[in-house]
Amino acid sequence: MRNLLPVLTVALALIAAWYVAVVPMNAQWERDQAARAGTELAFGDLVARTMAQDRPRLPAPHQVVAELWESTWVEERHGRRGWWNTGSLSNRSLVWHGWVTLSATMLGFLIGTGLGVLLAIGIVYNRAMDASVMPWAIASQTIPIIALAPMIIVVLNSVGITGLIPKSIIAAYLSFFPVVVGMVKGLRAPDAMQLDQMKTWNASGVQGFLKLRLPSSMPYFFASMKIGIAAALVGTIVGELPVQQGGLGVRLLSGSYYGQTVQIWAALFGAAILAAVLVGIIGWVQRTTLKRMGLAQ
Amino acid sequence: MRDASLVPVIAAQGLGLTFRTADGPVHALKDIDLTIHKGEFVSFIGPSGCGKTTFLRVIADLEAPTEGTITVNGMSPGDARRARAYGYVFQAAGLYPWRTIEGNVKLPLEIMGYSRAERAERARRVLELVELTGFEKKFPWQLSGGMQQRASIARALAFDADILLMDEPFGALDEIVRDRLNEELLKLWARTEKTIGFVTHSIPEAVYLSTKIVVMSPRPGRITDVIDSPLPRERPLDIRDSREFIDIAHRVREGLRAGHVDD
Structure with missing residues (x-):
């Protein structure tokens, strides 16, 4: 405070x-x-x-605020297609578009985080992966996602995968990277003495991982997840542009097609609020977890 | 087994260790012949680079010798390590910050597969031994440096290794705390009858604690003198003012000076 x-x-x-x-x-x-x-x-x-x-x-700030209010509460409470009247979210409300974006973001974030952790474990434990994976991971992030997203959508569409999955994969593509970098650093955080100590107890590799490396990596894990979830949100919004099946990205694009600047700014702020809430939730989980682990003093 | 003091626990013959570095070979240890018997308290003293820590690490199978032989409890150091023959106390306490003091002491017990009840009982016992009862639920950062090091000793004592290897465990602590911990360590040794290998660069510490003092010198790391202490096993702190104590300290200092080459 x-x-x-x-x-x-x-x-x-x-x-x-x-x-x-x-x-x-x-x-x-x-x-x-x-x-x-x-x-x-x-x-x-x-x-x-x-x-x-x-x-x-x-648009002036109060216009954006008014638009945010109109396209959330007013639309759902009083709108003909709103939740109050129909029992389902209106496809003209930011709540619905936000939910579409949120669900793809969350799925992509989970895929990306899981992939990132697995890759980091591979890099730390496998010499070949240590030498080979990181350059590719870095290269993957140098390709502009705005160029890559439509290709991913088209390729997946041609094998019959549409809807949530392609957007989530684009989100995962952006969010795995900070997790890989953070977790490699985190899993390597134990110093030589701590690793020697494990050896004196004749600990197995799995025990060394579970009892030393994994707990040591937790502060790094949360820091990289905060970046990862924001990246996943950006990835989802970019992925929504070519798909045009709802989401904050669609609101942004249609707003610019029709010169609805107020709508663009409202969608922009919607995305910013969503990102702030997601990062805030991870920050809260981080604080409680690290406190319980005794790592936050 | 006639006399416990004659059972060799650690025996090294012609032991050597050469590190290959970019600047050419470094002789960390050369021609080490040493036998440590059961129940002895052996200190290794010498200037930095004399190989005292390296020798301890060879005993612990953290380094592999390049020449000669060494046995620990009659086995190779690797087999002894796998049989969990020793507890090792490092220079830093190395407690896990995410575990309580009790959790830290239980860590090796978890790894070695002791039952939950057994872990709790052993943790209670060794924490009492190092006088940390009442601090079980505290996290390491809530304890002073001396208390942290005591907790790390408790951790090394928690399982039934009859050898305790200590690498300058009190090196980072101030003189007053160090004196107290030295006194406690002697009591602990008397009660547990373990064989202790202790690396230090403090002459009073080595003389006060040891039944045998191994004086080492650098380049190459070798033993220059082995002194069997005539001091009784029971040692109050003021024994350090006695004639015998001063004589041994003098002999250690002479040994260190003889081995020292100014280059």
Whole structure:
């Protein structure tokens, strides 16, 4: 709680800067409108109008907040297709799109984390994998995901895999990497003395892994999962662009097709909130786990 | 078995260990002949690079000798390690931060497959032995350095190894704590009748603790003197002011000086 004040201060400063930027960004259109109508526009009116446009270049913060409210609570509570009236989520609400994104993100994150941990174990225990896997893992991350995503979708589609799985695989593709890097470091965290100690007890390889290497890697594991889940969210959103079957990515793309800037910003903030919540959940699990392990003092 | 003191526990003949490095071979140990009998407290003392830690590691099968032979309990060091013949106390306590003191002591017992009840009973007993009763549920960071090292000794005592190998276990502790732990270690040795190999670079510590002092010198690492201490097994701290103590300390210092080459 003690960092609440600085965080709020920065947030307020950003919002203030945003409001200030809204006026010059949207002013030209208002001036053109006024010139066309042959009227004079007072500065006060100009400012007020730049913050209430339907399709502003830069929507004002309160417009984005209003759109977020409209496309979540209002849509589901009062909308014709909303959850309140139909018992299922409306496909026009951010709640539904967010859920589509979330489910693919979670599946992709699980696949990516599992794969990352397995690869890290292989790298730590197998000399051949140690020498060969990491360069490929790094190379995989240098390919722009925006170029790769449509190919993955198309290839999987041609073998009959559609829907959740292709998006999750793109999410996993991005999220396995930080987990591999973090877990290799974590599993190698025990020093020579600790490994010698295991040897003096004649511990088996499995015991050395379960009782020493794995617990040692936990702080690294959580740190890399935080990066991994954010990467999985980005991967899912990119994967949604070519698929067009719902999700925050679709909202972003359709918003830009139809010049719905407010919708774009609302979807953007929806994604940011989702990422913050996911990272926050992992942070909470991290704190409680490490505390229980006695690693957080 | 006529006399327990005549049973050799560790026997090395012509033992040598040469490390191959990029700068050429390094003779860590050369022509080591030494027999340690059951129940002895043997200190290895010498300047850094004299191979005292390396010799301890050879006994523990953490390094393999390149020349000569060595037996531990009549077996090769590897077989002895697999038979869990020794407990090893490292320079740092090396307690697992995610385990309580009790959990740390139980760790080797878990690895060796002791039953749950047996683990609890043994942990209780050895923690009492090192006077850490009441600290079972504490995490290592909640204990002082001296207490952590006592916990690591308890861990090495928890299973029934009759050899205890200690590599400068009190090296990182201050003089006052070290004195206390030395005193406790002697009591522990008297009670458990274990054979102890103890690496140190402190002359008073070596003389105070040992029944046998092995003086070593570097380049190549070799034994320059073996002193059988005439001090009684029962040793109050003030024995360090006695004539005998000072004489032995003097002889150790002479041995160290003789082996020292200024280069």
